[in-house]
Amino acid sequence: MSFQPILPLSGYSGWAFLNRTLESQKENFAASRQVQSDVDYFRENISNVRSATDLVGDYRLLKVALGAFGLDDDIGNKFFVQKVLSEGTSSGESFSNKLADKRYFAFSQAFGLGDGEVTRTALPGFSDSCISAYQERQFEMAVGEQNENFRLALDTRRELAEIASGDLSENGMWYSVMGSPPLRTVFETAFNLPSSFSSLNIDDQLEVFRDKASREFGEDSIRQFSEPEQREKLIRTFLLRKDLNESLGAMTSNNIALMIISSANNYR
Incomplete structure (x- = not known):
């Protein structure tokens, strides 16, 4: 394109x-x-x-x-x-x-x-x-080809608004979020959940999502994200936490590289 x-x-x-x-x-x-x-x-x-x-x-x-x-x-x-x-x-x-x-x-x-x-x-x-x-x-x-995090943020703004304004039950809305790969990624990152989280029982995942939403955003309801301000707060949290995780990952990689170099020097 x-x-x-x-x-x-x-x-x-x-x-x-x-x-x-x-x-x-x-x-x-x-x-x-x-x-x-x-x-x-x-x-x-x-x-x-x-x-x-x-x-x-x-x-x-x-x-x-x-x-x-x-x-x-x-x-x-x-x-x-x-x-x-x-x-x-x-x-x-x-x-x-x-x-x-x-x-x-x-x-x-x-x-x-x-x-x-x-x-x-x-x-x-x-x-x-x-x-x-x-x-x-x-x-x-097209945005995602340059910055995948921005693509996920744009997807969240659009898709989450549709779900949160729909007529599903509260649990049904959460299951829709959990069934959407982009939304799941954004919420799991914003909530700082481990990569193993998706292996939990689906009902346990729902409980964790609702608890985290209450702690982070004041309510455990998906309907709160029908408000643009709440969606933007979620996106901001996702982007900031993603940047932090990537920075920590880079620092860890650098530390490992330095340890390898230091060890090599000690054997000279």
């Missing part, structure tokens, strides 16, 4: 710069030739899709469809994608309902290509909605 976001700084100061220039950078990204070509093709052809086979069989349509849900890496996994789409979401036994990553459920639900479901590809506004989501996520990916 030819567009390159302007990210002259890292850390929280870099995040502040990105926010100041965000709208103009997004506009430039959307106007880039490759993105414009992708969205034009999608807008002109998506209404012809009537089945999972139709969508999976058209690489350019599938590229935008998957990209709108952050599932770009599945572009070559056609059997898997077709199973997600063709089984739909209305049955509790459908494939997408069984997957931990709930982006697949949202993807399948959005297109409605399962047996007995209402196909949505020709509905008014459908293509515009997908295109908007595609542009948003592709911009995040």
